[in-house]
Amino acid sequence: MGTEGKVIRCRAAVAWEAGQALVVEEVEVAPPKAHEVRVKIAASGVCHTDWAYLHGAGRGMELRPFPLVLGHEGAGVVESVGAGVTKFSPGDKVIPLFLPQCGECECCLSAKTNLCKANWSKTQQGVLADGTSRITCRGQQVFQFLGVSSFSEYTVALETNLTKIHPDAPLERVCLLGCGVATGYGAAVNVAKVEPGSVCVVFGLGAVGLAAVMGCVSAGAARVIGVDVNPDKFAKAREFGVTECVNPRDHSCPVQEVLAQMTGGGADYSLECVGDVEVMRSALESCRSAWGVCVIVGWTELEEMRLRPFHLLMGRTLKGTYFGGWKSVRDVPRLVDQHLSGRLKLEEFVTHTLTLDQVNHAFQLLAGGQSIRSIITM
Ligand code: NAD
Ligand code: ZN
Ligand code: ZN
Secondary structure, three states, X not given: OOOOOXXXXXXXXXXXXXXXXXXXXXXXXXXXXXXXXXXXXXXXXXXXXXXXXXXXXXXXXXXXXXXXXXXXXXXXXXXXXXXOOOXXXXXXXXXXXXXXXXXXXXXXHOOOOOXXXXXXXXXXXXXXXXXXXXXXXXXXXXXXHHHOOOOEOEEEEEHXXXXXXXXXXXXXXXXXXXXXHHHHHHHHHHHHOOOOXXXXXXXXXXXXXXXXXXXXXXXOOOEEEEEOOOHHHHHHHHHHOOOEEEOHHHOOXXXXXXXXXXXXXXXXXXXXXXXXXXXXXXXXXXXXXXOOEEEEOOOOOOOOOOOOHHHHHOOOEEEEOOHHHOOHHHHHHHHHHHHHOOOOOOHHHEEEEEEHHHXXXXXHHHHOOOOOEEEEEO
């Protein structure tokens, strides 16, 4: 016991280079500096974005500095706090947040956005507020993915990138609220603002897409059409409330034409949860003229999306979202409470529970379309 103030030696999955398998290594995690918190990670989901930064680096994604500890969908318990931290104490259950909520910046003071900019460029570059990371391995600094790095037994987060949750929260489930489930659900309820009786189309039926389906259903959608090129995803999607399933590969015409036919002109809301610029275009063209709303949730940073302005001129709205529009520190504990009271599914997203040593297997399952969410338990 008594790790406070000391370097902790523990295990983490290190990405030494882009495109290479992760290597589970012994790392050193330094004590938290002022306004930082050291967290013992209990569990972490494996999100498509982790995979994409490793394998899409320099193509769809900006190249991040390596070596890097990935993982941004974690939950854990506070081990110790740095100077000046008042909102957290050792033993608190917490979720680290890749999107902070400092409460003070221009964006935090506005009800119009959740995009807090506190230390943004630093955490995007894998370091904390002072320009360094708290993780080292073999004498080398290891960068922290989005200021989180949950593929590690311990990590250090800025106090603005952390939220305290209900003490009864099951950490190996609520970790999903650190990214995928919160993002998809919020994309439907906060960003698309799906209305009762509406017709929705969700492209991509992975965890983010299924969470978007859950949001459409909870908002009272009359029909939710699920689109995926992998028909193995359809059974679970139906369990989540998808009313019809479409595989674009079963049709010779573009999927937006199939959807227009099915809906009598297009959906009220379409949500892209794939991260492919061609699918983004299909999603825009799948929502109806006059009032259709298309929300881009899938991630790409460097690729360009083509669109015909005519589709916007005819009254469609194109939007995007980061983390489903949630004000992270305020809203993630509320989502945890919704789960605890049985109003928000989490269990249903988990297809595999694996150890840290199996993290590369989790990536293979994700890339091969065999998992929805794998949870790494530490
Ligand atoms: P996933 O890999 O589990 O799911 C993607 C799904 O899309 C799969 O079921 C796949 O079969 C399907 N798909 C692939 N090509 C398709 C096509 N052409 N048409 C229809 N379906 C197709 O991924 P996930 O973890 O659910 O993440 C989905 C996307 O959301 C990723 O791009 C991820 O980076 C992004 N994301 C964005 C945010 C955000 O804040 N905006 C947060 C988390 C994840
Ligand atoms: Zn994610
Ligand atoms: Zn802020």
